[in-house]
Amino acid sequence: ATHARRARRARRAKMASEDLDALERMIADRERALVEEHVTSAFTALRIAYDAREVPAGGAIVLGSPAPIVVDGGHMKEFAGRAFHERARVKCGLSAVCEKELARKASIAALDEQAMDDSGVDFSAPEYKMKKTKRRGNKEFADHYGALGLALVRYRATKQQIMEQHKYLTIQLHPDKCGIAQADDAGKEKIEQRFKAVLTAMETLTDKNRRREFDSVDAPDFDFPSECKEGEFFETFMPHFHLLERFSETQPVPICDDPDASAEDVRKHYIFWGAKFKSWREFPHEKEDDVETAHDRNHRRHIERENQRLRAEEKKKETAKIRAFVEAAQKYDPRCIKQRAEEKAQREARRLGRTASSVKIQEEEAAAKAAEEAAAKAAEEAAAKAA
Structure with missing residues (x-):
């Protein structure tokens, strides 16, 4: 009996739910019919270009449904919000996106024209x-960088420069352009090697991680100074701060190379380089193994971990060198020397002030004690005379 009652309640609940869904569908259909009758039929198209002849008498109000939008001969439906206005601005040539796209197309067209006009x-x-x-x-x-003709720019090359040089050189090294068919075997090999170098450079320099690894190896090994002669601090130490700037995760990097800088600016400079500087430079190790030679997945993971360990050790050594360099710079920086001298003078003045105060207090205490002793002695003498 209990099971039967539960079954009946479940059927009634299901029927009630179905009736509710049916009622909601009826209401939605009725709303769509009303919108179609009073809105869409009165306002048939929302156009990009304004045309007074398309405006119905008395105007129209869009309440709850998007009207058809005519865009370049096609139809689409969406609310007249940010996307619609951006499409309108692009069509009128007023959008920043439109200007950027036009500039990019003009740059590519000029590059193609230059590549086709060049003889080689x-x-x-x-x-x-x-x-x-x-x-x-x-x-x-x-x-x-040399493969793409950016040897003089190197790590300062932008992604746009890399893309443009790649496009230019692929056109120049195309078989129909460079005359590979008429070249001898040595010439063909040279052209093919150069073309492969361009493709490899493009793949490497447009990938963030691979480019960082290459830039890390391409950069020279820094020989950090540990001392300098008097008056040669800025020529000896500051160029190395500028060399390290490119590897900082935080940009822009605070570098204070003004001899007349305030003490606060100098303090911020050494706080950043001593505690906050974090380098993204990689240090590929000589003993690294190729992960492609792994026998299976576990072996591959083992090789990756070992390679990471070797790189971490090299990076730890480089971090220690940078820390020692920053400490040496702070030691020989004339601005820091001046600041330390001023602080020492202030401490000495405070110490001397405390010493002078203590001497004065001791003298006053001695004078008071002598006065008390003299008064006591005089009192004793007066008492003796009176007796």
């Missing part, structure tokens, strides 16, 4: 001069 690339020019390939462990690092 002078790979002997300084900007195309490639450094010798560096090797770290099982990895080889060719000069990707």
Whole structure:
């Protein structure tokens, strides 16, 4: 009996739910019909360009449903909000997005025209001069900046410059452009190697992690100074702060190289370099193994962990060198020397002030004691005479 009652209650609840859903569908259908009758039919199209002839008599009000929007001959439905206004601005040429897109297309068109007009690339020019390939462990690092003609810019090259140079060189090194069919075997090999170098450089320099790894290897090894002659601090130490600036995770980097800077600016400079500076530079190790040689997934993870450990050890050594360099700079910085001298003078003055005060107090206490003794002696003498 209990089971039967539960079954009946469940059926009634299900029927009530179905009736409620049906009622909601009826209301929604009725609302759509009303909108169609009073809104959409009266305001048939919301156009990008204003046309007074399209405005109905008395105007129209869009209440709850988007009207059809005519865009470049097509139809779409959406509310007249931010997206609609942006489409309108783009169509009228007033949008910043539109201006940026036009500038990009103009740049690409000019680059294509330049590439097709050029008779060839002078790979002997300084900007195309490639450094010798560096090797770290099982990895080889060719000069990707030289391959793209950015040898004089290097790590300062922007992504746009890299993309433009890649497009320009791929056109120049195309078989129909560079005449590879008429070249001998050595010439063909040279062109193919250069083309592969351009593709590899593009893949490396447009990937954030791979570019950081390459820039870390491409950068020279820093020989940090530990001392300097008097009057040569700024020429000896400050250039190394500027060299380290490129590796900082935090940008911009506070570098105070003004000899007349305030004590507060100098203090902020050394607080950042001594405690807050964090380098993203990588240190590929000579003993790293290639993860592609792993036998299975566990072996691959073991190789990755070992490689990370080796790099972490090298980075720890570099961090210690930077810390020692910053401490040496703070030691020989004439601004810090002046500040330390002023603080020492203030401490000495305070000490001397305390000493002078204590001497004065001691003298006053001695005088008071002598006066008391003299008064007591005089009292004793007066008593003796009276007796």
